[in-house]
């Protein structure tokens with residue numbers, strides 16, 4: 648923990664910014680050995696933000712179409728990371744059906760990746776308001792909720 652305090656300057660600062668949720672997410676991410684790792688520059692207040700979006704039935708169909716059109720070529724139509732362009736990526740596209748991987752990331756980390764893209768880590772494009780796709784933040788939060796469904800236990 649001492650390293651954490653040092654990195655944030657003062658003990659008081661560290662306690663305020665290093666919430667238990669962020670600490671849990673960070674330790675899970677470190678335990679994960681996949682080449683994929685969360686963008687290191689996700690601001691704390693985004694990484695720890697709960698997803699404000701809830702998908703209803705019609706929205707699931709809409710986001711499935713968006714996913715197939717914009718994400719499946721790398722992440723695969725089934726979310727397993729095996730899209731036709733996956734092999735051309737410098738690092739493997741995330742596997743959304745891998746429950747351990749999905750548990751290692753917060754909704755806010757996913758939100759930031761979709762907003763900003765892969766940056767210097769991979770060729771994943773940005774989808775945020777400033778990008779060619781021009782998705783609103785609301786739309787991105789909904790896509791995070793959609794992506795979570797690949798590893799969710801099916802409802803009975």
Ligand code: HEC
Pocket residue numbers: 683684685686714717718719720721722732736737738739740741752756757760761764765768769770771772774790794
């Ligand atoms: C050109 C290929 C490509 C496309 C298109 C693409 N991705 Fe990715 N994506 C990747 C790669 C490669 C990674 C793994 C490396 C990384 O995390 O930057 C990744 C990682 C991710 C991650 C995990 C980030 C993390 O914290 O590990 C999420 C979430 C994600 N993509 C969502 C999406 C969504 C949603 C779309 C469509 C709207 C999309 N991607 C489109 C290539 C792509």
